[in-house]
Amino acid sequence: MSDALAWEEAQVGAARDDPTARLALLDRTYRGPSGRAPHHLPFRRAALSFMRWQARRGLLNPLDGASPGSVWWRAVNERLLVDGCEALALVAGRTGDPSTPAVRRWLEFIASPTPACWYQAHNASIVAGYLEHRARADGESAAERFFMNVALVRVLYAHALVAAPRLALGWLAPIARLLGDPRVGVAGAFLSLHRVVPDVYPLTREVEWYIGEEQRLGRLLDYAVIVPRLQSLYTWSSVELGETRLLGLVRDGSPVYAWPYEQRHVWRAQQLPFLATAIAHVTRAR
Numbered sequence: 001m002s003d004a005l006a007w008e009e010a011q012v013g014a015a016r017d018d019p020t021a022r023l024a025l026l027d028r029t030y031r032g033p034s035g036r037a038p039h040h041l042p043f044r045r046a047a048l049s050f051m052r053w054q055a056r057r058g059l060l061n062p063l064d065g066a067s068p069g070s071v072w073w074r075a076v077n078e079r080l081l082v083d084g085c086e087a088l089a090l091v092a093g094r095t096g097d098p099s100t101p102a103v104r105r106w107l108e109f110i111a112s113p114t115p116a117c118w119y120q121a122h123n124a125s126i127v128a129g130y131l132e133h134r135a136r137a138d139g140e141s142a143a144e145r146f147f148m149n150v151a152l153v154r155v156l157y158a159h160a161l162v163a164a165p166r167l168a169l170g171w172l173a174p175i176a177r178l179l180g181d182p183r184v185g186v187a188g189a190f191l192s193l194h195r196v197v198p199d200v201y202p203l204t205r206e207v208e209w210y211i212g213e214e215q216r217l218g219r220l221l222d223y224a225v226i227v228p229r230l231q232s233l234y235t236w237s238s239v240e241l242g243e244t245r246l247l248g249l250v251r252d253g254s255p256v257y258a259w260p261y262e263q264r265h266v267w268r269a270q271q272l273p274f275l276a277t278a279i280a281h282v283t284r285a286r
Contacts, residue, residue, distance in 0.1 A: 057200060072148070102128050108120070115180065122155070134257070141204070144201075144203050147203070151193060169225070
């Protein structure tokens, strides 16, 4: 085992059952070997926002505690920590070669800290986590599996806002990069899902109940803007991330990660208000 992998395993292992320690470790990966990385630190905003949401829901709690966390969410979150820590170790001069394509993406981000590079690295780790832990997703409730797909859709769409603005917002493409920039608050709030999913775990109600409770702005964005371009979004993301298996997580424009295609009705709003119809028209891809 290389020095970089050994260091990464020690760091992640020590934080595994402590949500606060996980957050601190994520923060550390953006500070660089010296603890000072002013060009990289602003990018932690969106990542920390998403992880704080996971911690608030109890998803990262120890599995043997009074309020056990989620096996699946913990595993996917850990993949992000593993890749970031390995990249940090390599930059610090520890021996070894990047063990995964995602780690190579993180090294590219470290060398060129731009929004597009950040999304390539972050989403490469997230998608790898989804693919690696597909079997674990089956142990979650139907509502939880639905929101796994929502989380993936949103992080892919946020990437498109920055790197493919016309795909993401059609005629409104000129403002897309600002909305998707992970260094500003809008992207962090969008990725955290705190306005979509209750801060409780596990979810015990039917999926339709949670959809009905979603705040109006979230529904407008998801159903009027994102859903109509889902197939194109996954196709673009698979090329951008170099991960063809991502195409297996969508079918005819409906997400199917641990979700039956036969229940695709949850991705289609029965009736959208006039404002949503207007937004859908304005943002339609050209």
